[in-house]
Amino acid sequence: MTKKKPVNARSLFFPIMMALTVLLAACSSGNGNEESSPSATTETATPTSSASASPSASETPAAEDGLYSINDFSNVKKNEGEAIKGGSITFGLVSDTPFEGTLNFNFYSGDPDSQVLSWFDEGLLTWDKSYVYTNDGAATYEVSEDGKTFTFTIRDNVNWQDGKPVTAEDWLFAHEVIGNPKYDGPRYDSNFTNIVGMAEYHDGKAKTISGIEVLSEKKLKITYIQSTPSLLTGGVWSYPLAKHIFGVMDVAKISASPEVREKPIGFGPFKVKSIVPGESVVFEKNPDYWRGEPALDEVVLKVINPTTIVQQLETGGVDLVDSFPVDQYPDNATLSNVEFLGTIDRAYTYMGFKLGKWDAEAGKVVPDAKAKMGDVNLRKAMWLAVDNDQVGKKFYHGLRWNATTLIPPSHPEYHDSTNPGVAYDPEMANKILDDAGYKMDGKFRTNPDGSELVINFISMTGGDIAQPLAQYYVQSWQAIGLNVQLEMVEFNSFYDRVGANGEDDPKVDVYQGAWSVGIDVDPSGLYGKDAIYNFPRYESAENDRLLAEGISEKAFDVKVRQDIYKQWQKLMVDEIPVFPTLYRAVLAPVNKRILNYAIGDGTNLYPYQIAVSQDKPFVKE
Amino acid sequence: MDKAPIPISSAKQPTAKQPNKSPSGWKIIWREIVRDKVAFISLIFLCLVILSVFGISLVLDQEQIVSVDLFSLKQPPSEQFWLGTDYGGRDVFGQLIIGTRNSLSIGIIVTVLTGLIGVLVGLVSGYFGGTVDNIFMRFVDFFMILPTLMIVIAFVTAVPKYSIVSFSLIMTAFLWMGIARLIRSKALQEKEMDYVQASRTLGSSNLKIMLVQVLPNLSSIIIVTMTLNLAANIGLESGLSFLGFGFPESTPSLGTLVSYATDPQTLESRWWIWLPASLLILVLMLSINNVGQALKRATDARQRKG
Numbered sequence: 001m002t003k004k005k006p007v008n009a010r011s012l013f014f015p016i017m018m019a020l021t022v023l024l025a026a027c028s029s030g031n032g033n034e035e036s037s038p039s040a041t042t043e044t045a046t047p048t049s050s051a052s053a054s055p056s057a058s059e060t061p062a063a064e065d066g067l068y069s070i071n072d073f074s075n076v077k078k079n080e081g082e083a084i085k086g087g088s089i090t091f092g093l094v095s096d097t098p099f100e101g102t103l104n105f106n107f108y109s110g111d112p113d114s115q116v117l118s119w120f121d122e123g124l125l126t127w128d129k130s131y132v133y134t135n136d137g138a139a140t141y142e143v144s145e146d147g148k149t150f151t152f153t154i155r156d157n158v159n160w161q162d163g164k165p166v167t168a169e170d171w172l173f174a175h176e177v178i179g180n181p182k183y184d185g186p187r188y189d190s191n192f193t194n195i196v197g198m199a200e201y202h203d204g205k206a207k208t209i210s211g212i213e214v215l216s217e218k219k220l221k222i223t224y225i226q227s228t229p230s231l232l233t234g235g236v237w238s239y240p241l242a243k244h245i246f247g248v249m250d251v252a253k254i255s256a257s258p259e260v261r262e263k264p265i266g267f268g269p270f271k272v273k274s275i276v277p278g279e280s281v282v283f284e285k286n287p288d289y290w291r292g293e294p295a296l297d298e299v300v301l302k303v304i305n306p307t308t309i310v311q312q313l314e315t316g317g318v319d320l321v322d323s324f325p326v327d328q329y330p331d332n333a334t335l336s337n338v339e340f341l342g343t344i345d346r347a348y349t350y351m352g353f354k355l356g357k358w359d360a361e362a363g364k365v366v367p368d369a370k371a372k373m374g375d376v377n378l379r380k381a382m383w384l385a386v387d388n389d390q391v392g393k394k395f396y397h398g399l400r401w402n403a404t405t406l407i408p409p410s411h412p413e414y415h416d417s418t419n420p421g422v423a424y425d426p427e428m429a430n431k432i433l434d435d436a437g438y439k440m441d442g443k444f445r446t447n448p449d450g451s452e453l454v455i456n457f458i459s460m461t462g463g464d465i466a467q468p469l470a471q472y473y474v475q476s477w478q479a480i481g482l483n484v485q486l487e488m489v490e491f492n493s494f495y496d497r498v499g500a501n502g503e504d505d506p507k508v509d510v511y512q513g514a515w516s517v518g519i520d521v522d523p524s525g526l527y528g529k530d531a532i533y534n535f536p537r538y539e540s541a542e543n544d545r546l547l548a549e550g551i552s553e554k555a556f557d558v559k560v561r562q563d564i565y566k567q568w569q570k571l572m573v574d575e576i577p578v579f580p581t582l583y584r585a586v587l588a589p590v591n592k593r594i595l596n597y598a599i600g601d602g603t604n605l606y607p608y609q610i611a612v613s614q615d616k617p618f619v620k621e
Numbered sequence: 622m623d624k625a626p627i628p629i630s631s632a633k634q635p636t637a638k639q640p641n642k643s644p645s646g647w648k649i650i651w652r653e654i655v656r657d658k659v660a661f662i663s664l665i666f667l668c669l670v671i672l673s674v675f676g677i678s679l680v681l682d683q684e685q686i687v688s689v690d691l692f693s694l695k696q697p698p699s700e701q702f703w704l705g706t707d708y709g710g711r712d713v714f715g716q717l718i719i720g721t722r723n724s725l726s727i728g729i730i731v732t733v734l735t736g737l738i739g740v741l742v743g744l745v746s747g748y749f750g751g752t753v754d755n756i757f758m759r760f761v762d763f764f765m766i767l768p769t770l771m772i773v774i775a776f777v778t779a780v781p782k783y784s785i786v787s788f789s790l791i792m793t794a795f796l797w798m799g800i801a802r803l804i805r806s807k808a809l810q811e812k813e814m815d816y817v818q819a820s821r822t823l824g825s826s827n828l829k830i831m832l833v834q835v836l837p838n839l840s841s842i843i844i845v846t847m848t849l850n851l852a853a854n855i856g857l858e859s860g861l862s863f864l865g866f867g868f869p870e871s872t873p874s875l876g877t878l879v880s881y882a883t884d885p886q887t888l889e890s891r892w893w894i895w896l897p898a899s900l901l902i903l904v905l906m907l908s909i910n911n912v913g914q915a916l917k918r919a920t921d922a923r924q925r926k927g
Contacts, residue, residue: 468711
């Protein structure tokens with residue numbers, strides 16, 4: 001399934017920390033920097049998402065017109081100089097709050113924790129540039145003819161950092177803990193209920209999970225109820241839990257145990273040496289790492305405040321950070337001691353229209369035919385009225401750009417680049433409104449029936465640009481005669497009012513939100529009729545059909561699946577329950593002494609390969 | 622007891638037909654300010670700022686100034702934008718004028734309102750004393766122990782939309798106690814004076830004694846406190862806006878302009894956004910305080926310069 005969380009309109013790094021943590025599925029290691037998996041078939045490290053990885057790509061993309069393009073960024077660090085033996089690097093976790101410190105993939109819920117985790121632990125399976133599981137990871141897999149049974153084999157040299165082997169038993173144990181009714185983490189979801197016998201186990205009707213079978217010490221077989229293409233893109237739970245440590249504990253107490261909080265364990269390239277809770281972690285290398293001995297001796301992770309990133313980078317206080325606010329980029333593009341890596345973010349900003357309510361008991365959306373925003377002409381006019389192209393250029397210097405469909409280009413196989421979306425055309429917007437009967441009455445238009453039309457628009461605070469950006473949209477809508485009232489709301493109460501708890505605020509008509517999408521393209525978690533995160537509360541038969549087809553067996557054929565999602569993207573552009581406004585770039589500045597480093601998926605680089613060319617970081621000249 | 626008539630030479634006695642007239646309160650104040658060069662310049666500066674800010678803001682179009690202009694983001698000062706633009710493409714000079722007007726208006730409204738309430742409560746409480754005083758002072762005590770700033774912040778967050786007036790009212794509700802205490806203690810002293818006793822003996826009503834006889838004698842202290850409060854209130858408003866609990870960006874104030882400086886880029890490389898507002902706050906505060914100090918001296922014969 002997908003990993004998704006609401007993100008703040010301005011920048012990705014800040015909100016994820018505060019993002020509704022329940023939504024973060026564990027497949028998020030793909031979000032981590034170096035956890036990306038290689039693809040056996042890709043001979044070079046060309047990233048999927050970033051078009052230009054050519055070595056000739058200029059170091060600091062030139063921008064005479066003040067504009068930058070993500071295509072000018074490489075997601076792979078250029079190597080300069082020879083690697084020295086050992087060395088220590090500092091990783092900056094950009095956050096203005098401490099990290100929570102639930103340091104186990106089976107229990108963590110926030111992105112900061114996953115950043116910490118990805119240094120010392122990893123999933124058994126890795127995926128390629130199109131997010132499909134590969135056989136290059138710590139475990140290999142085989143799928144049965146009918147696509148329902150997976151047989152996994154863990155490599156012999158994969159051991160926990162205390163020397164004990166990672167076994168099939170540990171993998172089963174992770175499933176048992178997550179399926180246990182006393183489990184207090186956010187992982188038990190449709191990926192688990194899709195395992196044969198899991199629901200019975202969860203309800204206490206069965207002692208074991210009938211669909212999971214330990215074949216030998218290193219072999220595990222899992223049978224799923226329904227075969228879907230999503231299984232191959234993040235649908236398998238691939239994080240084992242060390243049974244020899246946690247097996248003796250009460251399930252409800254594992255997440256608070258010292259083995260999760262203070263001396264966590266994994267089988268990744270580095271192991272935790274010491275932790276200052278919420279502030280910093282020191283990792284030392286794990287010489288027995290299964291891929292090989294790591295090049296670095298030590299990695300220091302520390303939390304740094306977003307406002308001091310630039311200073312820290314300039315002085316070499318940190319070598320690399322997990323993300324960088326794009327609006328600070330133009331002023332720092334020429335930092336002499338760092339190289340900026342960039343890739344397309346699996347995220348988009350969008351404008352949502354409230355079209356109904358959430359029925360908590362039935363667990364599905366209830367569209368309201370009389371909703372204020374119910375008229376597709378009105379919604380279309382609002383899309384036509386905003387100039388996202390200019391917004392991206394002016395506010396984000398081209399590092400966010402006009403979005404066209406609801407599947408972002410970070411999924412190049414499914415993003416329909418031939419669909420132009422709806423382009424800026426205020427005259428057309430006026431015409432559509434005139435034709436639909438929204439007459440001008442004084443300064444603003446009325447409803448076709450002559451009643452007053454006041455549209456309440458809410459947007460998130462946070463970040464410099466949030467307010468002027470929201471205000472720009474309001475001005476654009478007022479320019480076509482719509483009386484839109486803006487209210488700026490703080491992040492958490494924003495999602496409360498939009499309906500993250502199912503209690504929609506009836507006073508909200510339009511909202512500006514953002515989604516970070518999972519590695520699997522299936523959007524039903526966001527737009528399905530039974531998804532609580534379907535904030536517009538939109539439902540249609542065609543939508544249901546396409547979403548179901550997208551994860552049906554016939555969608556195993558990539559061509560068929562592409563076509564289904566092409567249709568779905570078109571449907572969304574026609575019906576406009578929400579419209580995408582901007583796609584985003586992720587930027588990651590890296591000190592020039594770092595070698596063998598990349599961000600994004602589908603590179604051939606792993607954290608154990610990271611090395612440095614000199615002892616001390618370069619400082620700004 | 623000596624039942625002699627009220628000493629007619631008392632400087633505090635408002636007598637119009639005094640032949641050997643001692644200077645009136647206003648004259649003393651004026652003389653004091655003119656003698657003190659710094660205070661005099663401050664006063665002139667204050668008057669200029671107030672007049673120009675309120676004057677210019679009459680011709681400025683606030684809606685146009687706070688509207689976002691995509692094509693002129695973050696511009697340095699130029700002929701079109703005297704103080705450049707902010708990250709929303711909004712003219713900083715216009716925001717500065719309107720922001721100063723808003724901050725000043727709030728400061729003045731809050732000062733006047735807190736002054737009115739404080740004087741009323743203090744006067745009644747001090748003049749009557751006893752039970753009335755007790756009740757009033759317990760009220761004041763209650764308000765005083767409240768964590769004022771926190772409550773103002775909570776109020777501002779809870780009220781989704783507020784105007785200059787409602788914002789001022791929220792602030793007033795928690796800021797009137799200091800002045801009430803002060804006036805009450807002065808009124809307690811004053812009511813023991815012989816002229817009050819005499820007036821009472823002659824049958825004047827309490828209301829008349831309070832408003833016509835006691836109040837004028839307290840006027841100097843009221844003026845001084847309110848002047849100094851004005852500076853404090855402008856500072857409080859700017860502080861709240863700076864922290865993000867004041868006005869939204871669509872209603873500029875000095876605080877919102879200064880708060881742009883929390884962005885390191887703006888702080889380092891775009892001084893024109895925050896420096897003028899910061900300087901203006903500094904100079905305004907200094908001026909008001911200078912004038913206030915002069916006024917304070919004027920009320921105390923031992924400290925006077927002239």
